[in-house]
Amino acid sequence: MDKLPVDIATCECLRLGTDEIVVLMGAEQSGGALLAVQLRMPPGGGPPVMHRHAPSEIYSVISGELVFYVGDDPVERVVAGPGDVVPLAGWTPHTIRNESDVDAVAFGVHAPAGPMEAFTREAHALAAGGEPRMEDVLAIAVKHGIEMLGPVPTTV
Incomplete structure (x- = not known):
């Protein structure tokens, strides 16, 4: 077993666009x-x-504010701030x-991980070579069972 508690300063940091994902x-x-x-989301x-996608997720907002758009008919807009948990x-x-106009930080869990x-x-690896083409990102999503549904409806 790895040394506990986890030292976040030594954890791997992955970037997706401007978002930072530290793997705990x-x-x-x-x-x-x-x-x-x-x-960490700017x-x-x-x-x-x-x-x-198949994995379930749960987020606990640590600082800042995240907006979750959830569902499909209708899509619900949920604003979550420090201490709020969104499963x-x-x-x-x-x-x-x-x-918002400040960084947001949350703890998140995806289960199962795969x-x-x-x-x-x-x-992350694709983006390391420069700005990825959207069709390449979509191909990666499909490969890993993530279904892209389109933009957030503007009537939310």
């Missing part, structure tokens, strides 16, 4: 059960489209955005 525990350490991360950050069952249509960790790592 991944599939290797959890036997595939979960991916635990600290997410203003304007977050996935650009609604999506869904999302697998296959729930959703996206997360930082619509699809989300594999997508995050592959998208």
